[in-house]
Amino acid sequence: MIDPTDPGFWPGLFQVLLVGTGETLYMVGVALLLTVLIGLPLGIVLVGTERGGLFEAPFGSIWFGHIVNRVLEFIVNLGRSVPFIILMVALIPFTRLVVGTFIGSTAAIVPLTIVAIPFFARMVEIAIKEVDAGLIEAAESLGATRWQIVAKVLVPESLSTLILGLSTTVTSIINFSAMVGTVAGGGLGSVAVLYGYQRYSTIHMVAVIILIFVIVMILQGLATGLARRFSHRGRPAGTRASVPTAI
Amino acid sequence: MISVKHVSKTFGSGASATTALHDVSLEVARGEIFGVIGQSGAGKSTLIRAINLLERPSAGTVTVDGDELTQLSPDRLRLARRKIGMVFQHFNLLAGRTAQGNVELGLEIIGVGGADRRRRSLEILDLVGLADKAGAYPAELSGGQKQRVGIARALAGNPKILLSDEATSALDPETTRSILDLVKTINVQLGLTVLLITHEMDVVKRVCDSAAMLENGRILEQGSIVSLISTPGSRLAHELFPLGAVPPHAGNTVIEITFSGGSADRPVIAQLARNYGLDVSILGAAVETIGGKQAGRTRLELPGSPVANAAPINDLRGQGLLVEIVGAAAQVEEARA
Incomplete structure (x- = not known):
């Protein structure tokens, strides 16, 4: 039992929250970076290898494109359907192989990234599919290569939707990072479990909730602002719906 | 190209x-x-x-x-x-x-x-x-x-x-x-x-x-466009110069004259009335400037059957105009030709 009247309580709480927040931001930040690096190309390939897509026939083979599409679909569906708590435990041998241990914030990055990649890849898929096929046609008529179409049309034109998808992804990484805390992953999740749950400190619990809420709100606000900045759809007069706010 | x-x-x-x-x-x-x-x-x-x-x-x-x-x-x-x-x-x-x-x-x-x-x-x-x-x-x-x-x-x-x-x-x-x-x-x-x-x-x-x-x-x-206009029966020419539905014209002859280039400037209808003493009625006309030149189609009604009007029609054709006889009367025209 922790005693809030103890003179060491508040400095201790501050210290614990500071470390926890730092660990959370570290886990989430690195996981997010890896997620974008892997999930963005994955999402693009996922859309592209569909029938009639940009990469329908990689290396001139429709058959190969179809196989790639099926395999990626399967992996993404698998990653999306396994509950995180199970995935996290099931990944322990893999995490140990990659990081050398399965305890601590660095180790937690592995399951966080692996759960977030399929999630973000779906977001990318949705965003890319929203791009008007006419724009791809226009770029093709100008003699663009497939990669030019990706870099100059697909990604820039879906940027605001991608940013909102990223903000949804980061929110769920934060969510999962707290779950990692329950199995010695560190971060604010650990603080909530070790102090709030196991030692009955309501103050710790409330502080963690407020901190996570603030982090999510800041990221959300940032994403919405950026999305608006990159959307030039002409809000009042445009016939297209304004950018939807991700939750 | x-x-x-x-x-x-x-x-x-x-x-x-x-x-x-x-x-x-x-x-x-x-x-x-x-x-x-x-x-x-x-x-x-x-x-x-x-x-x-x-x-x-x-x-x-x-x-x-x-x-x-x-x-x-x-x-x-x-x-x-x-x-x-x-x-x-x-x-x-x-x-x-x-x-x-x-x-x-x-x-x-x-x-x-x-x-x-x-x-x-x-x-x-x-x-x-x-x-x-x-x-x-x-x-x-x-x-x-x-x-x-x-x-x-x-x-x-x-x-x-x-x-x-x-x-x-x-x-x-x-x-x-x-x-x-x-x-x-x-x-x-x-x-x-x-x-x-x-x-x-x-x-x-x-x-x-x-x-x-x-x-x-x-x-x-x-x-x-110029050659299409002077092609008999051209759908494009007809749609370029829409004249609407042909009214009933029992006993009379309805012809459509397509003008293009220089022929558009000549007083064709006046000549027709003067030279043959015909009471020409204009049923419709469409004139456009295409490629900087006047072109158009006029629908005229002439009294009498196509056979009776053979002379004026041939005269028009002799001037290089495209003349089409409209409707059932066209069959008579074909029989005669």
Whole structure:
């Protein structure tokens, strides 16, 4: 039992929250970076290898494109359907192989990234599919290569939707990072479990909730602002719906 | 400049297959504006997409400026496409780029670097009359302005051919005229060959040197407007100069005279009345300026049967006019001939 009247309580709480927040931001930040690096190309390939897509026939083979599409679909569906708590435990041998241990914030990055990649890849898929096929046609008529179409049309034109998808992804990484805390992953999740749950400190619990809420709100606000900045759809007069706010 | 030979296009396979183009052949001469007119669903879009192989024909060949596109490797085809600019009905501009940015896209793709790219894009925007809108995003532009950006983008890489896919169909009549005038201007100034598709006869009237009529994936007729006008029974000529339904004319003869070039200036009807003492009634007339020349069709009613009017009709024909006898009476004409 922790005693809030103890003179060491508040400095201790501050210290614990500071470390926890730092660990959370570290886990989430690195996981997010890896997620974008892997999930963005994955999402693009996922859309592209569909029938009639940009990469329908990689290396001139429709058959190969179809196989790639099926395999990626399967992996993404698998990653999306396994509950995180199970995935996290099931990944322990893999995490140990990659990081050398399965305890601590660095180790937690592995399951966080692996759960977030399929999630973000779906977001990318949705965003890319929203791009008007006419724009791809226009770029093709100008003699663009497939990669030019990706870099100059697909990604820039879906940027605001991608940013909102990223903000949804980061929110769920934060969510999962707290779950990692329950199995010695560190971060604010650990603080909530070790102090709030196991030692009955309501103050710790409330502080963690407020901190996570603030982090999510800041990221959300940032994403919405950026999305608006990159959307030039002409809000009042445009016939297209304004950018939807991700939750 | 553009030669389409025996092109067919079938979508899907088996029982669900639909054929959009049946053995289509077209010849577009260098420097002309060629219009393909047809109803929606006639296969116009498929046809124009087959020219730059956005839609690969199921059969037949497409040759543009000496390159047989249907034979080229994907890399060579990309290079060939740079000679063919294309504008679209819905503009297809990148929403995230300014007018200038959209024009620069075409230059980026062909690898034109920094300063050159900016200079060239501004030059082209100036040509299409949008120099002052270089920094505007598409959402801030009107339809006509967007299409000007689309044209500028298509022109940036100095193409030899411009394909126009219903470029004016989403625009109001006044804007349509200004865009068509712009197309005509660049056709003349840059010597660009233009192939446009449209469902509006006005577009053909206003800018086209030649035209083809597409129906159910088949070309019904094609040729220069002047030659089409003087072709008896030409559907295109009839639609260029619509005279409406033929009224009942029992006992009398209804003829349609097509004028083109110099014959339009002569007082044909007055001469007819004077020389033959006929009470000529004018049932309808349509006159247009096509390619800078007067052309038109007049529907006249002459008293008496076609046989009785053989002399005046032959006289008109002798003057080089295209005279068609309308309705049931035409059979009499044929029997006589």
